[in-house]
Amino acid sequence: MANNQSVRRHLDVFTRGRIIGKLEEGRSVTSVAAEFGITHSIVSRLWKQFQTTGTAIRGFSSGRPRGTTPSEDRYIVLQARRNRRQTAGEIARHTTQATGRPISRFTVARRLHGGGLFARRPVRCVPLTPTHRRRRSLWCREHRN
Secondary structure (H helix, E strand, O other): OHHHOOOOOOOOHHHHHHHHHHHHOOOOHHHHHHHHOOOHHHHHHHHHHHHHHOOOOOOOOOOOOOOOOHHHHHHHHHHHHHOOOOOHHHHHHHHHHHHOOOOOHHHHHHHHHHOOOOOOOOOOOOOOOHHHHHHHHHHHHHOOO
16 A cells, blocks of 8 residues: 555455364464464454354444445546546546546545545746846846855
8 A cells, every 4th residue: 555554454254264263173362373374362352252242254344435446446546647637626527427426526536645646736936027037137146256
């Protein structure tokens, strides 16, 4: 992931079942954790959950569902890479037309940030008139030494 953020990887159902099976055989939590290459606390928490609820299935998290799918996220980043001058609003309109679901420009900006793309505005100087140039040149000559 970009910006050195940690990536959370959840254990799939099959691996959870294998861990529970090894613990039911009588193996220690430490040995099972070492075998699967995960921390002791994860195995311990999984075992405790299995003993109290009788299942090792991960519960669903709450929160608002994402407005875009991972393939749409890739499409948004691809659009931005193809045409660097496109704004987030234009990409949002193209994505809405392609998918049929409305997506806001703020969602597009977040997906672009996730893909490592950020908006940049060129720094512009104040345009100098011929009078400004003449005065600057005169000042430079006076303060040359």
